[in-house]
Amino acid sequence: MQLLNLTPLDGLFDPHIPALTSTAPKSRFATATRSHLAGELRASHVGAKVKLGGWVHRTRNLGGIVFLDLRDRAGLVQVSFDPKWTPAEALERAGKLGLETVITLEGEVAARPPEMRNAEMETGEIEVRASDFRIVGPANTPAIPVARGRGEKLPAEELRLKHRNLDLRRFELQKNLILRHQLQQTTRKFLDERGYLEIETPILSKPAPSGARDYVVPSRVHPGEFYALPQSPQVYKQLLMISGFDRYFQIARCFRDEDLRADRQPEFTQIDIEASFIVPEDIYSLTEGLLAALWKDAGLEIPPTFERLRYADVMERFGIDRPDTRYALELFDASEAFRGTEFVVTNTVLAAGGRVRGLKVPGGAALSRKQLDEIEGIAKLAGAGGLIRLKRGAAGLEGPAAKFLSESAVQRLAIGEGELCLLVAGPEHVTNPALDRVRQDVAQRLSLVPENKRSFLWVTDFPLFGREQDGTLSSVHHPFTSPHPDDLHLLDSAPEKVRALAYDVVLNGLELGGGSIRINDPSLQRKVLSLLGIGADDAQLRFGFLLDALSAGAPPHGGIAFGFDRLAMVLAGATSLRDVIAFPKTTAAAALFEDAPSAIPPEDLRDLHLQTIAN
């Protein structure tokens, strides 16, 4: 281990380096110890005397001369150490540099001879001829490599998270986080220009109305009481509207204590927006503008407006509230073809008020028996009893169910040459999820998904309520969502038929964000809460502050929230949220780098009035 015994800036200022006099482009990254970033040097810098600081990415020691690739945030540049321009002593030291050592160096930018250029490097036209260098940050052999060999896989994710400081040195992650930064800046600029105020809301908060489990923080000064971390700033932003701020936004951290997925982290970031005196149209156009600005950051153009589909229609056509409409494959109702047949399966379902629905897959007749069995497996996993398969063969319609169908029914089904018809019988809550999975799987199998297409759409007219398994009503969006004014008369008689002024924005089957117009009438809010099983006393206890605020002069208001991490993931082309978050958690919600969560000393527990119990 080399002991340098440096104070942080010792040796970084070197009075012997002459002032830079070149006409080469100046860098906005210039500091007292550095004139440019390594990765920003180009042919236009040739002749410039430069001072660089960065990491040793790779070295090539040829004996008499040494090359190294110096890396910083902007990229790589080749530094050459050669007796023609490097003192023997420095050349000797350069040959011994270990990977990931931090050095500062001075030298001159030189054009490479034509045959020595490297077209694969952005800086490949030039190199920096080093006259001297200094180790300012010695490095142990890295636990995981930063520079990988061609074809070498990434280290295990566990190691990447444990040594996150090293993993974050990789270009891919630097690029992702830089893009994320740009998206944040664009968001702020876009919303600021439209009069939206960025206002922070508490992290130490109150338990959420319902839904996900809260992360909880014990109070030291209030024995036995707890804060909850916000699942979203929902109530705060409504209070801000009631206070008259009119337009609010926040790039807000949210917390939900639920089991994780590749696209789900326990703490995540939302672009949270709320405005007063608006209708859904206002949110649609704002969103379309904001998303266009964000996609532009990634160099992509998107449609100026998005198609709008009603919830009831997307469920009927696609079986899911966030359909991937890059490919057609729409569901249809085949019930009539099976009505009055001898087919027991469909008869039972039809008699019980269910339907036979499915899709016609162009080219699907080519799928093998084995593939069809796999598809049926997917449908069954999603809850279907089975999958009815029909295709047209030389002798007419083929498939186990074909013999039950009348001539006219066959006509009506109109299955074309080469088409495969896949049907599921059952009530909506069975056919929808099953056919959604089947539709997606078949599209994948037959390569029907256009890779570069971006299919944005709005889903509107969500129902206000859904039914829990025990039959009680629950909010589809959240309890503060306004019912559709045309449906208010149904609140008591047929609450599940009440539409909400709620909307989601969907891209390629991914929910990017969602929102609603909120209730601003306290009596209507009380009514909705009571339908949700929250009585007057309970409502006052949990949401009294909101109900009181609504009674104090509340403007009509509404908003939307976007999953910012997911936006960043999509735009970065990443497949995991962890690749667009600097310090993500594992699927068990653990932070491997700093080892959180961890035990705390007994005296701290006592201060918090807490005791741990064995289980």
Place this chain on the structure above:
RNA sequence: GGGGCCGUAGCUCAGCUUGGUUAGAGCACUCGACUGUCACUCGAGAGGUCGCGGGUUCGAGCCCCGUCGGCCCCGCCA
């Protein structure tokens, strides 16, 4: 809560199917050679509780059970 995959040198992996002496390779690391490389090349060397615990067996990296950790999925996530 449930299912699946993975865990062998600092890293990426082979070895496991069919149990059998000193567990291999590439990269990284150490030493040596090399004056235009760019995944430099060449030679030598060091480096292993085979995640952990238990079991079966004359014998376990390999088979069985449990456990820990990571990833993916279902449930869950208004």
